[in-house]
Amino acid sequence: MKSRTFLFTLILFLLFFYSGILFVLVVTLKSNLDNSKDRSLREHYFIASSYAKDMYALEGRGTSVESGIKSLYHSYVDFYSKQKVILIISKESKPLYTDMMRDSIKSPKIPNLSKTSGRLVSMEKLGNKDYIRVVGTIPAPYDTYTLAYYYDVSAIISSWNKMTVMLFSIGIVFCGLLSVCLLLVLNRVFKPLQQISAASKSIAQGQYANRLKVKGRDELAEMASSFNHMAEEIESQIQQLATAAEQKQQFVDNLAHELRTPLTTIYGYAEYIQKVVRSEEDKLFATNYIMSESRRLQTIAYRLLDMATLRGNKIERNNVRMEKLVHELEQAMSFKSGEGKIKMIYEYQFDTLLCDADLMHILLVNLIDNAMKACSPDGVIKLAAYLEKQKKVIVVQDNGKGMTKEHLAHIIEPFYRVDPSRSRSEGGAGLGLALCQQIAVTHGAKLSFSSELGKGTTAKLTFTSQ
Structure with a gap:
């Protein structure tokens, strides 16, 4: 019983404990990634809008679109590369300008969004790093160009992985300590039950004087006191039954003893009258003795009858x-x-x-x-x-x-x-x-x-x- 309770309680605790840890980890990771996605969307919108304004200004000075796109790209890359951001300018799904080559990363395929005004947000793994990718077109009249924004979240995921390992490691230590504490508590709880079981077996074997030690004032002490009271009542009842049985046996022995003397006398005097020729005086003496002993038996019978009549009857x-x-x-x-x-x-x-x-x-x-x-x-x-x-x-x-x-x-x-x-x-x-x-x-x-x-x-x- 104790082993089953220990295993069931421990498994139930581990289930809820690690489920709680996983829930916290998932919520934390999701919150961090959502914050990074929001940041990436804001950055993408800012870069795309700035790009369109700067292109408009360059065109006003007589710079061609292609030259303007290229020159602006290098200036933005120089600034955002320090923030672990990768920028890609593409046209009709073909990358025109990318800085992935410096990290020896193969340029990914950029979806064609020239006919849509929406933006795509997704997670993508490039090389051994994880990125949040935001893809959207540059505002008109430059909407034939697509700007892909890659934000490096490897540090966030790495930190999350470390936190996961740390929490699970702490959880293992905590569960070990909990197992020891739970075992001590169950020993404390089941010890009186084991003592009650042992005492019950000894009482069943006739050792009615066994009692439990009562310590404290909690429910376990109350249970031990109740058991001791029950044992005392059982011992008292057994003693009463033993006394009653002894009294009944003594009653039978005494009754047999009381009946033996008058019956022996009656039989002896009756045989005395029957077998030997006696005078009338001897016969009268023997008859009187027989009647005296018969009255004694009659008295015993009447007294026993009176006691039997009184017992259990209302008067x-x-x-x-x-x-x-x-x-x-x-x-x-x-x-x-x-x-x-x-x-x-x-x-x-x-x-x-x-x-x-x-x-x-x-x-x-x-x-x-x-x-x-x-x-x-x-x-x-x-x-x-x-x-x-x-x-x-x-x-x-x-x-x-x-x-x-x-x-x-x-x-x-x-x-x-x-x-x-x-x-x-x-x-x-x-x-x-x-x-x-x-x-x-x-x-x-x-x-x-x-x-x-x-x-x-x-x-x-x-x-x-x-």
Whole structure:
């Protein structure tokens, strides 16, 4: 591409450049020759007119025409030969008097203009010199004689030739310099393109961190910046896809792990009942265990179904009174909080919340339930609803054992447990906070967590759309 651009640009420039030089040279030569022709016409007219007047005067003194023509010719030749002018007097196309013999030039044929009053102007080469020739008759009554005027323009043409050689020589040097400059400019222009091509190939091979160096503030720098922005977006998208793929694989692995334990237990106790004769008490124990593990599988299935239903579906939101929402939470959690000797505190500073009441109940129950699991007896859990920067916020805060930043970054992932053994014993499936996150998203809200070991955890739900 660069080579083709270089050759095309250079050829186009040379075409226009040398065409311009030729045009200037042609115009200059034509102008000089036209000026010489005008001069020659004026000189010819002057000489012919003077000739006729002088002949008339000589005839008045009794001099014959032939003698007068001859004597006048020599006087005019003596004067004009110094100006590089050749004069020829002819009659009926036959030269009578000429001074070409001194230059060893063969006398040319002079056209017969005795019957015309016009003059002929032309270029003629005599020997190795170029002349402008003007041919015309001497005014009457001497119009039988023809005066040919030759003006030497060899110096003009020689000067023009030298100027042509000089201009073309300068043009060759100039074109050489231009070629070097053009090559440097094209290298400057195409270098970012080459870098983009190399970076694109490396990105295609999976090296997404490659970037172009941005120098200056011109269009090339802007193009490099745009490419870097595109590369950053691609890298971000690839990372997001990789993270999503990893999360999906982790989800599948965790789901398989979660299903394996209850299924193994169910199969083991069913085989225990089938193959060995057991007492009614043993059968009842095994049946209860099978039902317990079946409920665990049912819980997992329902939670997954809820998450699938929420994903991508719009919900119908209404203004729900906070008093009613808090009252229902108190009823739902009172037994469990009393059983664990946990103190519950409910505070709210706004009256209504635009939401789906059932889904919001599920979200807050899950947050409070997780807080209860983290608290020891005599722990305190506080639910507070207030305005922060003109946005509604609901916070569930506990003084439980807290968690590390590493665990905090993964708690909304499906099947993730900070304490896997505890969650199994209490029937948890590791889907509660993932469901909470899905409910928050459908409400246009942001769910965030903060925690510190030994001091507790805070779940914060910020409604950005109301």
